[in-house]
Amino acid sequence: MINNPITQLEQLTLTSTAKSFLRETARWSKFLAIIGFILIGLMLIFAAFATTIFDMAAKMQPRVPEYLGLTMSIVYLLLAIIYFFPVYYLLQFSTKMKKALVSKSDDILAKSFEMLKSHYKFIGVFTIITISLYVLLFIVSALGAL
Template identity: 80%
Template sequence: MINNPITQLEQLTLTSASKNFLRETARWAKFLAILGFIFIGLMVVFAIFATTIFDLAEKMQPGIPGDLGLIMAAVYLVLAIIYFFPVYYLLQFSNKMKKALATKDDDVLAKSFEMLKSHYKFIGVFTIITISLYILVIIVSVMGAI
């Protein structure tokens, strides 16, 4: 058998230190995913009560627009839906990594890394979109000021 670098890479093994690092990473990922789901729940609760809160605020402070509560409810629901996906991918990574390390199943290990890739890909694309929107808002603001 020819021993070239490509063949060597196909036989990557995890040392006990690597397994411990992955196990600890999976624990932290699960912790962050649980916190993420809690915050998603809080966003949904706020969205449900946003119209009531802003109706009361409008009565106390007459300058507040009447439909602001509905707008805020929609914004928080959209943000909760967007935030769900990276949190879900992170939880799936954690669960699959723990299972892969316990069962020594290469397919589950690969699936766990696929979930981690999906998490970071989502965060990366979302970050690019957010930065693009900030740049667009700055350009529009500067053009409006001229």
């Protein structure tokens, strides 16, 4: 057997310490995913009742725009949809990692890390979009102040 860098990478093994860290990471990621799904549920509940809540607020306080309820419903519905994907990827990572450690399957382990990659890629792209929107908002505000 030739010891070149490619062969060495193919023979990567997980020590018992690394497996322990991955097991603990899978537990925490499952916890965070469950909390994420609970928060998504709360967002959906708020989206369902926002129109009613803000309509009542508009009747009590005339300065509240009547369309605010519908706007808030749409915003919270969109946020729930956006938030679903990274939470789903995190749960899939956790589930697949636990299964891979029990079954000692390289394929399941690879799928697990693929889900983790998807989670972080989504968060990264979303962060770039959010920062870009803030920069755009800052530029528009600065031009508006002139």
